[in-house]
Amino acid sequence: MKLTIVGATGMVGQTMLEVLEQTSFPCTSLFAVASPSSVGKEVRFRGKAIKIIDIEDAINKKPDLALFSAGSDISKHWAPLFAAQNTYVIDNSSAWRSQPDIPLVVPEVNPEALHKGSLIIANPNCSTIQLVVALAPIHKQFKIKRLVISTYQSVTGSGYKGINQLLQEQQNKSVEKPAYPHPIHLNLIPHGGAFDEGFYTTEERKLEVETRKILSTAEIAITATVVRVPVIGGHSMAVNIETEKPFELEAIRQLMASSPGIKMEDDPAANIYPMPLYAQGKDEVFVGRVRRDSTIANGLNMWIVADNLRKGAATNAVQIASYLLKNNLLAQKLT
Numbered sequence: 001m002k003l004t005i006v007g008a009t010g011m012v013g014q015t016m017l018e019v020l021e022q023t024s025f026p027c028t029s030l031f032a033v034a035s036p037s038s039v040g041k042e043v044r045f046r047g048k049a050i051k052i053i054d055i056e057d058a059i060n061k062k063p064d065l066a067l068f069s070a071g072s073d074i075s076k077h078w079a080p081l082f083a084a085q086n087t088y089v090i091d092n093s094s095a096w097r098s099q100p101d102i103p104l105v106v107p108e109v110n111p112e113a114l115h116k117g118s119l120i121i122a123n124p125n126c127s128t129i130q131l132v133v134a135l136a137p138i139h140k141q142f143k144i145k146r147l148v149i150s151t152y153q154s155v156t157g158s159g160y161k162g163i164n165q166l167l168q169e170q171q172n173k174s175v176e177k178p179a180y181p182h183p184i185h186l187n188l189i190p191h192g193g194a195f196d197e198g199f200y201t202t203e204e205r206k207l208e209v210e211t212r213k214i215l216s217t218a219e220i221a222i223t224a225t226v227v228r229v230p231v232i233g234g235h236s237m238a239v240n241i242e243t244e245k246p247f248e249l250e251a252i253r254q255l256m257a258s259s260p261g262i263k264m265e266d267d268p269a270a271n272i273y274p275m276p277l278y279a280q281g282k283d284e285v286f287v288g289r290v291r292r293d294s295t296i297a298n299g300l301n302m303w304i305v306a307d308n309l310r311k312g313a314a315t316n317a318v319q320i321a322s323y324l325l326k327n328n329l330l331a332q333k334l335t
């Protein structure tokens with residue numbers, strides 16, 4: 001198994017290397033790619049120093065699998081070139097997510113999409129991943145009608161630029177290349193991506209489009225507000241859910257406690273609820289503050305937290321790769 005990581009020096013790329021190290025995913029050769037300014041530098045993988053190479057060199061190595069996390073321009077240009085020479089691409093950028101013929105996959109929710117034969121597979125947006133892991137079991141049983149989402153997104157979601165800005169500001173230093181148009185230290189910024197003509201941001205629209213695609217329904221009404229917060233450990237979201245079918249609160253709790261990928265942390269009397277500080281470095285989606293919204297007939301509120309670099313990006317990508325391997329999809333390609 002020849003593996004390439006495109007964006008190996010970035011926050012997601014580094015987390016991919018970490019997740020791969022922690023799993024038994026087979027890898028005979030690993031090629032690490034970053035921008036031209038990083039070529040010749042080294043990253044570490046399974047105890048070895050790996051030299052960064054140019055993306056042209058990486059494609060010439062004809063890897064079996066390429067994990068992309070270097071932004072959507074790189075993915076738009078290079079993913080089809082890798083796929084054209086029979087390399088599976090799992091892409092973390094937004095380049096391919098809304099293309100109807102490209103699978104957008106969270107393995108706990110819609111692994112069947114991986115059987116459609118596409119060599120390019122899109123990893124969803126980090127907030128979408130944690131949202132659908134928690135919502136898919138509820139949708140399956142009680143049919144979700146409407147969602148009102150407010151996110152509290154970590155600076156790690158903006159890569160090294162985001163974390164650098166927060167750390168520099170905390171030390172009262174000037175920030176050379178800020179990730180945000182305002183200070184993030186001691187602040188909240190209700191702005192993720194670019195604004196559209198409806199005054200929503202691209203990050204808010206991704207939650208609408210990607211959630212419907214993964215849950216295979218055009219019918220759920222979704223409205224979101226995305227907020228960047230001065231937090232490092234992960235993304236949090238307050239979600240208001242309206243279902244078509246009535247439910248018992250206990251049934252929702254049991255569903256959350258028994259569904260794959262979810263860890264319930266919900267004991268208000270003991271001050272137990274999910275928090276990003278404790279989600280950092282973990283692969284689960286943490287769910288808590290589960291309670292009825294009694295202002296509507298079938299209403300529910302919950303609080304969902306996950307490490308955006310792990311389940312929101314690297315872990316999900318490695319789970320997709322493991323699914324391909326386990327179901328002989330990678331092996332079919334290798335033979």
Ligand SMILES: NC(=O)c1ccc[n+]([C@@H]2O[C@H](COP(=O)([O-])OP(=O)(O)OC[C@H]3O[C@@H](n4cnc5c(N)ncnc54)[C@H](OP(=O)(O)O)[C@@H]3O)[C@@H](O)[C@H]2O)c1
Nearest residue numbers: 007009010011012034035038069070071093157159160313
């Ligand atoms: N951060 C998250 O939570 C998250 C979650 C889901 C998806 N994503 C997506 O994942 C991607 C990477 O995000 P990140 O947070 O890891 O960003 P990051 O920390 O800024 O890292 C960007 C990576 O891309 C590389 N790169 C830049 N230009 C390149 C080029 N011309 N050729 C090859 N590599 C190039 C960088 O290499 P150098 O070090 O040489 O500059 C670096 O390795 C983005 O598309 C982002 O939207 C991020």
